[in-house]
Amino acid sequence: MGNASAMLTQYDIEEVQEHCSYLFSQQEIVALYERFCQLDRSAKGFVSEDEFLSIPEFSTNPLSQRLLRMVDGLNFKDFVSFLSTFSARASLQQKIELIFKVYDIDGKGKVTFKDLVEVLRDLTGSSMSEKQREEVLTKVLEEAGYTKDSTLSLEDFMTIIDHPGLKMEVEVPID
Structure with missing residues (x-):
């Protein structure tokens, strides 16, 4: 997955940080990008409903069907923005x-x-x-x-x- 993180430029990292109100560090954004690339199995630039359901913690969540309508089709920037709500630094x-x-x-x-x-x-x-x-x-x-x-x-x-x-x-x- 080193290849995936190489595709993420410093500019991209800073742009994503700004988009998520700096709730994630640069290291965390790189880690999230690697995870995003693992989920985006067909490399289309967004994560589908089926790909989200491949996450065991997500698929077993009793509210997963409700969450799916918020996450289906998210690109990386929006994926990080969605996850930023779960950050300890989020309000x-x-x-x-x-x-x-x-x-x-x-x-x-x-x-x-x-x-x-x-x-x-x-x-x-x-x-x-x-x-x-x-x-x-x-x-x-x-x-x-x-x-x-x-x-x-x-x-x-x-x-x-x-x-x-x-x-x-x-x-x-x-x-």
Whole structure:
């Protein structure tokens, strides 16, 4: 894969760093480029849905189908930008915005109770009944000052999810 990193110029690295708000070091970007080239098996310059599903951690994630609509067809620059949200250096707002996109099933900028139930169903599988899911979500919404009939904007969503215990990070191996 040394060949792949040789195709990435210093200018390219700096451009990608700027595009992802400097959340990755130059070494991390080179490592991500090598991984991107491994995933892009047909060397077409973007990673397809099938190629993403070849990542075991991705394919076994209960939200992988929701994430696929965000990552299918990403070029390297956008691939790094997407992954930057998972950086320890990314802001809480960046992380919450990504989570919001996962919940915003139809992509209209609003999250409904039905959207919340669907995501919770994906996360819990058969370990919770539909009634339990609805009860839990109703309680969470009520505690945050919303009702089951509320349509949540990104700002509303941030109010509900913004708490000190939220951790959404991955480390990029540089080796």
